[in-house]
Amino acid sequence: MTVAVVQFGGSNCDRDAVRALTHLGIDAERVWHEDGLPSETTGVILPGGFSYGDYLRAGAMAARSPIMNEIRSAADAGTPVLGVCNGAQIGCESGLTEGAFTTNERARFQCEPVHLRVERADTPWTAAYEAGDVIEVPIAHGEGRFEITDERYDRLEADDRILFRYCAPDGSVTEAANPNGSIGNVAGILGESDHVAVLMPHPERATLPDIGGTDGAGVLRAFA
């Protein structure tokens, strides 16, 4: 009964994720990617960071490491999988989720609190919220602009795969509230199944009361 927080060379939010989960009473451990998933794995987090130095494209190398096959199998068997920031880039690069996270519209690294509107509350990641709720969670990325073809974006919307959108504090989804130029203000999406999700903002940095807000805790409670 443990959540595997998968470390690649250059991951740097793995400890934060373990600490946040532990605070919520959820058993978690860091797992080096070459060691494979432990047999008792009940959930997987692909944490933030700069795996493989973001060489080629953010997440490209990690997405093709052998442990991703194990993670895909685990996801197919119903294990919840969450990609955060670099983990979200890895998720898209590996095909766990659609689209790509690429260079921010303003071509700069952005590290700031943002507001997210909960688009769906009937998923494991958002059971703690109501649809339309606004939560405040930090972002810290240079390549977080969600990009996808118009046709596939329409399908994501039609299939209700969008989990979070960047919004103003009142919940309105506006261009001004879009920190990175993401299509449709998309901050997080679901995979084919609701128990697979990726998002650029960091819920693990908004879980411990001592370091700020706790709006992100609900996302991690999916692993409880």
Add this chain to the structure above:
Amino acid sequence: MTAYTATVTVRLKRGVLDPEAETTKRSLERLGFELSGLRSADRFEIDLEADSPAAAKETATEMTERLLANPTIHDYEVSVAAAGQS
């Protein structure tokens, strides 16, 4: 087996925003140059052994599709020459 060099060019699809190219364009303009557009691309030169140019191209294309390019945002071209002639 013959030594070949495959040259792979990976560029953003038309219509996909390229903030780095935009920033580069603005810097050139600040230097006083006049230009109406700028696109950037990644080029990979891959040395490999293969039975024929077609086989070398096939391998390089597979490398591109599996890692070097992301089909969501990229188009790519692959060309092959005898090693040392590219």
